[in-house]
Amino acid sequence: MPSGQCSERYGAVAYSVSALLKLLERSSDQVICLSHLAPEDFAAVSALLDHPNLDLTGLTPMDKGTTEIELTYLNGKERQSRQSNVMPPFTLGEMDLFSECEAVLLMPLNESDIPLACVQKLRGMTKGLLFLDVHGLITGLNERGERFRKKWADAAAWLREIDILKMNDSETSWVAGKPLKELEEFVEFAAGIVASGPKACWITFGDRSSLVSWRREKRVFWAQVPVVTDIGPVLDTTGCGDASSAGFLYSYVKLFHNPIHxxxxxxxxxxxxxxxxxxxxxxxxxxxxGVIVAHYGEYLHTLLDDFLTSNHLIVHEFRGE
Incomplete structure (x- = not known):
């Protein structure tokens, strides 16, 4: 932990599911969780996630099923990763669980977790939204179990199948194939992703404003969205990306595909x-x-003015060169 403490817990999909379940409380909506777990972890994870809005039929015990990663924090943001076990990949048959879903959140921790063929099957069988956090697809693993950044294999094929692509600023260079530094470079990159097929591309910058680009018909737009920085001291950044992905997906499905909201x-x-x-x-x-109203009230008022006056204070159209 950044504080120097040692901690062991179930993470990744557990954070996304926990966030979604809070958003879905008192509704009839269901979350389907698909993951492979070691038999010795199955009971504890099932108990941790148990909720009336959660379908755990996709939680499958199998030998050496749990992905195990040790994170060593260098500071509040940077960390080193060492992996001692890789989850067995999902199968084509398991994709049938999602045939009637409105949206599917794809969060591979390793490039082998979710084969491209599974995503292609999903795209062919459902009209639901496919959201991809690219993290695991640009992460390699050496013989010592050390995780490292790598080029995204089959990126063009993946982009043909998904609707929303998410990454953080340090991951963009591995997708773009070159370092990105200035805002204009990130905007051009995100707009290029959207122009190639996905409906939106979201880039996070830690405690700085996010960048989102999206397509409406044949026009591409972009905006910066501030982050909430004064909820309290930063105690643990593990799972922040997983939780934020869940929030984006929920809002996108429920609020008319509005990328800024x-x-x-x-x-x-x-x-x-x-x-x-x-x-x-x-x-x-x-x-x-309440947190959103307190922290985003002025931003949302400006966004409304933007819409009514076409001043382009927040939303900008990308026109290329």
């Missing part, structure tokens, strides 16, 4: 997770909405 909810859940040491770090939905 989706980033606002995503940023808020990521900040709430950073201020907590717990997997279940999220308050009820009404409290989450």
């Amino acid at each position: 989706s980033v606002i909810l995503g940023n808020t859940l990521g900040s709430l997770k950073a201020a907590s040491l717990e997997t279940k770090a999220f308050p009820p939905l009404m409290e989450i909405k």
Whole structure:
């Protein structure tokens, strides 16, 4: 931990599921969780995630099923990763679980977790939204178990299948194939992703404003969205990305595919997770909405003015060179 403490917990999909379940409380919506686990972890994870809005039929015990990663924090943001076990890949048959889903959140920790063929099957069988966090697809593993950044194999094929692509600023260079530094470079990169097929590209910058680009018909737009920085001290950044992805996906599906509102909810859940040491770090939905009103009120007013006056204070159209 950044504080020097040692901690062991179930993470990754557990953070996304926990965030989604808070957002879905008192609704009839269901979350389907698909993951492979070692038999000795199955009971504990099932108990941790148990919730009336959660379908755990996709939680499958199998030999050496749990991905095991040791994180050593160098500071509040940077960390080294060592992996001692890789989850067996998902199968084509397991994709049938998602045939009627409105949206699917793809969060591979390793490039082998979710084969491209599985995503291609998903795209062919469902009209649901496919959201991809690229992290695992640009992560390699050497013989010592050390995780390292690598080029995204089959990127063009993946981009043909997905609707939303998410990454952080340090990951962009591995997708773009070159370092990106200035805002204009990130904007051009994100707009290029959107022009190639996906409906939106979201780039996070830690405690700085996110960048989102999206397509409406044949026009491409972009905006910066501030983050929430004063909820409390940063205690643990593990799971922030997983939680923020869940928030974006929920808002995008429920609020008419509005990318800016989706980033606002995503940023808020990521900040709430950073201020907590717990997997279940999220308050009820009404409290989450209160955080948004308190921190984004002025931004949302400016966004409304932007719409009414076409001043382009927040939303900009990307026109290329």
